[in-house]
Each structure stands twice: as structure tokens, then as C-alpha cells.
Amino acid sequence: xxxxxxxxxxxxxxxxxxxxLLIWMLVPLGMTLYYSFLNYNLLNPANTSWxxxxxxxxxxxxxxxxxxxxxxxxxxxxxxxITVCGGIGIAMLIDxxxxxxxxxxxxxxxxxxxxxxxxxxxxxxMIMHPSYGVFADxxxxxxxxxxxxxxxxxxxxxxxxxxxxxxxxxxLILLTSLQSLDGEQMxxxxxxxxxxxxxxxYLTLPxxxxxxxxxxxxxxxxxxxxxxxxxxTTNGGPGFASTNLTYLIYRAxxxxxxxxxxxxxGIIAVILANFVAIFLMRAVGKNLD
Amino acid sequence: MGRITLEGVAKRFGxxxxxxxxxxxxxxxxxxxxxxxxxxxxxxxxRLIAGLEDVSDGRILIxxxxxxxxxxxxxxxxxxxxxxxxxxHMSVRKNIAFPMKMAxxxxxxxxxxxxxxxxxxxxxxxLDRRPGQLSGGQRQRVAIGRxxxxxxxxxxxxxxxxxxxxxxxxxxxxxxSELHNRLKTTMIYxxxxxxxxxxxxxxxxxxxxxxxxxxxxxxDLYNAPKNAFVAGFIGSxxxxxxxxxxxxxxxxxxxxxxxEHISVSPDSGxxxxxxxxxxxxxSDTFLYVEDTGxxxxxTVRSDGEVNLRHGDTVWLTPNEDKIHRFDKAGDRIA
Numbered sequence: 001x002x003x004x005x006x007x008x009x010x011x012x013x014x015x016x017x018x019x020x021l022l023i024w025m026l027v028p029l030g031m032t033l034y035y036s037f038l039n040y041n042l043l044n045p046a047n048t049s050w051x052x053x054x055x056x057x058x059x060x061x062x063x064x065x066x067x068x069x070x071x072x073x074x075x076x077x078x079x080x081x082i083t084v085c086g087g088i089g090i091a092m093l094i095d096x097x098x099x100x101x102x103x104x105x106x107x108x109x110x111x112x113x114x115x116x117x118x119x120x121x122x123x124x125x126m127i128m129h130p131s132y133g134v135f136a137d138x139x140x141x142x143x144x145x146x147x148x149x150x151x152x153x154x155x156x157x158x159x160x161x162x163x164x165x166x167x168x169x170x171x172l173i174l175l176t177s178l179q180s181l182d183g184e185q186m187x188x189x190x191x192x193x194x195x196x197x198x199x200x201x202y203l204t205l206p207x208x209x210x211x212x213x214x215x216x217x218x219x220x221x222x223x224x225x226x227x228x229x230x231x232x233t234t235n236g237g238p239g240f241a242s243t244n245l246t247y248l249i250y251r252a253x254x255x256x257x258x259x260x261x262x263x264x265x266g267i268i269a270v271i272l273a274n275f276v277a278i279f280l281m282r283a284v285g286k287n288l289d
Numbered sequence: 290m291g292r293i294t295l296e297g298v299a300k301r302f303g304x305x306x307x308x309x310x311x312x313x314x315x316x317x318x319x320x321x322x323x324x325x326x327x328x329x330x331x332x333x334x335x336r337l338i339a340g341l342e343d344v345s346d347g348r349i350l351i352x353x354x355x356x357x358x359x360x361x362x363x364x365x366x367x368x369x370x371x372x373x374x375x376x377x378h379m380s381v382r383k384n385i386a387f388p389m390k391m392a393x394x395x396x397x398x399x400x401x402x403x404x405x406x407x408x409x410x411x412x413x414x415x416l417d418r419r420p421g422q423l424s425g426g427q428r429q430r431v432a433i434g435r436x437x438x439x440x441x442x443x444x445x446x447x448x449x450x451x452x453x454x455x456x457x458x459x460x461x462x463x464x465x466s467e468l469h470n471r472l473k474t475t476m477i478y479x480x481x482x483x484x485x486x487x488x489x490x491x492x493x494x495x496x497x498x499x500x501x502x503x504x505x506x507x508x509d510l511y512n513a514p515k516n517a518f519v520a521g522f523i524g525s526x527x528x529x530x531x532x533x534x535x536x537x538x539x540x541x542x543x544x545x546x547x548x549e550h551i552s553v554s555p556d557s558g559x560x561x562x563x564x565x566x567x568x569x570x571x572s573d574t575f576l577y578v579e580d581t582g583x584x585x586x587x588t589v590r591s592d593g594e595v596n597l598r599h600g601d602t603v604w605l606t607p608n609e610d611k612i613h614r615f616d617k618a619g620d621r622i623a
Contacts, residue, residue, distance in 0.1 A: 184374040185374045185375075187361075187368075187374065188368065188370055188374035188375075188376075188435075189376075190341070190360075190361050190362065191340075191362065191368050192362070192435070192439070193388055193391040193392055194362075194391045198391060202376070206376075206378040206379075207378070
């Protein structure tokens, strides 16, 4: 800003949007906070009363509570690991000039356009189903017993489905980063005697650090709230083996009609998300400078 | 040692032959400059020597051994790129250390060489900075430092000064020449700037459309250009070339006279003309003479004191000993 007048004018012009965003954020947060201290059940809404910390105690003492937090973290980390590693690999493959490059790139990106419940249903009924899924056919072809994915490895199955959905996003971001890598740098490293693996470690990876950080941060935001894939496949089970925090809140609100308990869970989820965010910014945030 | 021999080396991209088969000998310790207009294949030729491109035909010998199929790293050559190609996320020290790290040289030997290179290139105070925090000239020196520490048998420079401003370019030109005097290592230097070629080279290779037009010392090329292309390319300002009756008088299709070999007189001489633009540089004056009937303009280099202005009528007289004659094919008539 050139002058003090334009600076204050700019602040004035920005204000409506910022105030609107603030209200948009503060009102739901405030209401959730408020409800989390109420005895408020939709089965008996007339009997709403002040509950103090009871909802938090109740949610905390839920046998599924710690398991769901653990599942949430495993889900986020598992999907991040698969999408970042896989994304780097696929991006490097489709960065090379090949026949039908345009078509290959569109196909690679297409899973991102499939909405989550549809994708999860396709995986459930056509790929991982123990009697007529593709995996079962493959297992039978090799003479092995088909795996009942959602019964035996419920969380892993959901990680695979979500990773499949997010792999295109990671690939796309990493590919653009890869394409901006200076060819002369690679040639210089080649002349310096660096074999392909060293060039990858010392040049490609550091060059992609910023893009990898973006992928991790954006995906984490969305992965903390994974819900649809669990609902249409395992329903959080067996037991609580595939229940994450979001799904636990859903159970409280929509199956038990306990608005107060769900709100308390929501606040806990917000706190967890902030912990994860602080941890992530400490770990990888410096790449964004 | 750094003796490089090209035997029938050719390069084709699909059907397009960018470099027809050519032979070239580069002696150990020579400073060789590849010069030519852009697109003449000089960078491609350098990349063939470096091993960054595969030759389509012929052999490349380095110190007598066939290196045609050797990987770039195995050839023992170091290259300085036009964009410097520094590793942006590494400090200057790590940049310089990188080739030694890859070669598995012990850490204390690495440090000794880094310190020596940094001292020679005035980089000691910048070793812990990133390339992004350096000026163009400093980046250039880091790139050279990275090449030096490998102790290569030859240095390859790909238009290293083209990203620098004019003043810095003159300074770096001197530094590279001094470096060559000190190291006495073979250097191959690619440029489109004939001034760089003339000032730095032991041997100039003039390239045109992938072909070698002439190989020789700077003065050979200046005094006896093999053809009209070399004549027009080497020397600044450019040689005046004209054909027609004035050339026929000398029994040639085209004749060339350098601007410095034409004398100017206000009242008598061989060719009459009118001054278009005169550029006063102090030490010299460049006169662009029009309406001579020979060529559109004739450039004349006169001394700095000459008092001629736009529109003045002048008479030009070429130095008869310094007239270059070329036949129909553009080749020199001895």
C-alpha cells in the first residue's frame, strides 16, 4: 500500500468479507460449545437442562473414544503415506513423454471426480466383496481363500478406498511441481556423477518439498472428517474397529439423538484437529516459507 | 590431461541433421571457443562432448580412449551451464561439495578443495548462503567452483556469461582467462559473442548450420577468413562486404574490407559517399557511410578526433593490402 489513506481504505473494503467469515465461523462454534454443556436429547427435547461437564465425561468414558481417536490418526497417516509415496511415483511416471499422454493423465485424475459414497460402494460391492469382488476372483485364480476385507481388515479397507480417491489430487499437485524442475540442474547433477537415486534424493525430493507439504496439509484437513466411506461400507464396525471421531459423533447425534453428547464430541474433534494442525505446521510448515 | 578428438561426429534429431559429420582436434590445455550465430549447433556439439546427448555417428576420444558411449560422469569433464544450474536448496558449500560427495572423496579433502576454490573465486564469505541470495556474478563463480573441485580433464562452458550485464561480463571474461592461465586445463567455451571468442580463445571454431567453417587462432580468422561467412562474423564492427562492379574490379564475386582498413578524406578518394550516422566513442569514431552505390551502408572506423557530421560528403579509400576477395561460392581467393 502506497499511503496511509489507501491502507485504511483497503482495511475498510476488506472488512465486510472478513466479518462475514468470522460470523460464519463463530456462530456454529459458539452454538456447538453451548449445546455441549446441555442435556439435550431429540427424543426428549422438552427436558433440556444445563449439564455442566457431564457430556464431556460421558463422551470421554465411551469405550470407543480412544479407539476412535487412534483410528482417526491411523486413517489420516495411512492415507497420507500411500498418497504421497504413490503420488510421487505416478507423477514421475506420467511426467515422461509417452504415447497417449493426455488420455493417461485424464484417467489418472478421474477417481477424484467420483463422489465418496459412490466410490466406496463400488469398492465394497465390485472390488472387495468376498464372493464377487475382483480381489476375490484374483485370490481364487491363485487358489487362495478370498479375503473378507471389511470383516478382517476394516480400517485398512477404508484406508485403501480413501487413498484411491485422494491419490489423483496428490499426483496432480506433485506433477506440476515436477514439471517445474529445471532440466539443466538434473544434467549438472548427472555430470557431477550423481546416479538416478541420488538425483532423486538430492534434487527431486527437495524441489518437491513445498508441493508435498501442500498435499499433506490440504489432505489432512479433509481426511480428519472422513465419514461417507465408513457409513456405506463398515458402519464403523466390526465393533469399533473402523470408527473414527467423526463417525463417533455421527453415532451420538443421529443414532442416539444425543445433541449434547455429539456437540461435546465435536468440540473434542476441533481440539484434536488443532493439535494435528500445530504438529503439522511445526513438522513441515517451514517448507512453505 | 584433456585431449579431445571428434571423429566424424554427427547428430540427427529424427530426419533433421543438426550436425553433419565433422572432425575436430582439441589439444591438451587449449582454450577452444565454439562460436556461431544462434541455432548453429554449437551448444549441441558441446552437449555431445559432455555426453548429455548421444552421437548419431562417429566417435569421441578423450585422451585417446573411446568415450562415445561413456556416461557423462565417466568422461571426467565438468560443465558450467548458461543458467548456472546450481542446486537451489543447498548452500554454496554443499553445491561445491556435491560432485566430490558423489565421488566419495573424504570429508577433510573435500573441505580443503572447497576452501581453495572459494579463495580463488572470492567466495569465502558466501559459503553458507543459498544460491538465491547471491548476485549473478557470484552464482557464476559458484558454478565454476563446482566444476573446479572435480579436477576435471576439461571444462565445458555453455554460454556462461550471457545472463550477466555488460560490465560484469567483461570482468568474468578476465577471470575465466586467468583461471585458464593458472590451471592450464583444456577449456571448451561456447558463445555467440565473437568478442568473447576473440579475447579468450587459443583456437576458435566457427560453426554455421552445424558445419565447421574455420578453425584457427583469433588472428588467423581475423586476417585470413576462409569464406565470406567467417569474414562477416569475426571482427567488430562487421566487415563490409559488397559485390558488383567494385568487386569485379578486383577479380572477385564479393570483396570485403574491414571498417578499420578504410581511410576517410573530405575531398578525395576511391569511393564517394555521405555520412549517415557517426558514433563518437572517444577513442574511435564509427562512421556509417551511405549513398556509395556499393552497399546500403559502409562502416568505417576512424580515429576519435575526426570532425565529420551527419550529411557530410566523404571519400573512402580501402587499404589495398587488406582487401579480402571471395569467389561465387563465398570461398576465399588466395
